[in-house]
Amino acid sequence: MYTTQKDFELFKKEANKWIDRLSLRDWEYSFEHKDLSKNDATCKSYFEGKIIVLSLGKAINKENRTKREHIKYLAMHEVLHVLLENLYHQAIDRGFCHGDYLAEEHCVIHRLQKAFKE
Numbered sequence: 001m002y003t004t005q006k007d008f009e010l011f012k013k014e015a016n017k018w019i020d021r022l023s024l025r026d027w028e029y030s031f032e033h034k035d036l037s038k039n040d041a042t043c044k045s046y047f048e049g050k051i052i053v054l055s056l057g058k059a060i061n062k063e064n065r066t067k068r069e070h071i072k073y074l075a076m077h078e079v080l081h082v083l084l085e086n087l088y089h090q091a092i093d094r095g096f097c098h099g100d101y102l103a104e105e106h107c108v109i110h111r112l113q114k115a116f117k118e
């Protein structure tokens, strides 16, 4: 399923809502709407500059949700990665395995998404 400019606007609006709610304005943000090979959305961080790039894929797999619900889900999900970004860097700096750490981070994110579900 393809995403439109309107979908991208919803993604940005939702992401900004969660950035404010979680007090994550200490990062600088930019947004992209582009082809992402295997993800529906991504969160890229440039830790030194405190810059985050949140991207929505031009094609997504909406699973069991409506497209609108899925885009809102993706926006919250990517912002929760920002919430945990400092921990991620601390862990990786100490030699944690990237894959193992990310699996645990996703466990936390999925619990938070359940708890924050509106």
Ligand SMILES: [Zn+2]
Pocket: 077, 081, 106
């Ligand atoms: Zn994720």
